[in-house]
Structure formats: structure tokens, C-alpha cells
Amino acid sequence: MTTEQPPTVIDASGLILGRMASMVAKRLLQGENIVIVNAEKSALSGKRLSRVKEAREFLEVGHPGKGP
Template sequence: MEEIVIDGSNTILGRLASHVAKLLLEGNKVVILNSEKIAVSGDPSKLIQFYKDTVLNVKTHYSHKWRPKRARSPSRLVKKTVAGMLPKNNKKGEDALKRLKVYVGIPKEYKNKQPIKLQFTVDKLGGKFTTLQVIAENMGWKVGAVE
């Protein structure tokens, strides 16, 4: 099993997630750095509203204190996106997801490693986009300053 370190800066979320899912199913360990700089294509105001509606709004008959807690950090949003592209309800998908690590910024143990820069960048997008950091902060992510 090979460990592949990927830099997520200015990379499109969906294309990155599908590429990472394929690498995980092949048996590789994948580490994604700078998850807060990953881009999501579309109108920023509509994207923020979409994430707030789909991720945060959970209707329940119980008190709001007991409702499910949802991911707000960019690293958890990326991990959930990749998980959606892996097989569900079987061991292969579970094992693949365990081989994925996603970080906000660059941790000390990966400072010396040279990460791979994927070709799915914002430069080829040509339209509107926003980063996961902006979306996460609008959803209530508390950590604003990233190294």
C-alpha cells in the first residue's frame, strides 16, 4: 500500500473526491492537505444556502438538543464527499474510508513531503466558485485562522 499525499489547494471538490475514491478502492492510503482551500464550483451565495439547508437543517420531533450533529469543518465535509463516492454497506467501502486522512492546513509530519498537485484546478473552471473555508465559516465553523 502506497501513501499518496495530495495538496487540495484550488482543486475542485467533486473531481478531487472521485479521484481519491478511485485511489482508495485500489488499496492506497490517501492524505489530503489544505482542505480549507478546496474549491466548490457555483454561485457562492447559492452554495452557502445549499450547504446550510442540506447539512444543518434536520427536522426532528424531539428537542433540538438531541438532533444529529453535523460536520462543519472543511476536513469533515471533504471526507463525507469522498464517502458518498465509495460503496456503501460493505467491507470494501468501509476499509477504503479508513485509509483516508484529511487535514486543514499542513501538519508537521507532512511538511517535508512533496504533495501531488492534481490537474483539476480552478483555473480550468472559468466560472464562479468558493472555497470550503468560506462555506464552513458560514455554517458555524469556529476555527477561522489557518496556518
């Protein structure tokens, strides 16, 4: 009989989104169950304009051999 551990609860309020995601990903790879609360209160670092520009550039990237 296996005993499943209760999930780890992480409060995301005030945490930087990318760093929290990295930490959570590592713990998930180890098989841990995680629940994130207050995700809407997490912080994004950098200027808004640069974040929007990077997102648009990412969407425009294409590969001529693999599609549009």
C-alpha cells in the same frame, strides 16, 4: 510478510472539491492509502446562494414511509 506502501499525499489547494473527492474515492477503492493536505484551500464551484439552497433542500427531503 506484507509491505505496506507509504500513503499518497494529495495537495488540495486550488483543486475543485467534488472532482478531487471523486478521484480520491476511486483510488481508495483500489486499496491505496491517501493523505489530503491543504483541504481548506480547495475550491467550491458555483454560486454561494445555489449551494446553500441545494444543501437546505437536501436536509428537507424525507420519506413518508421511513420517518419524518
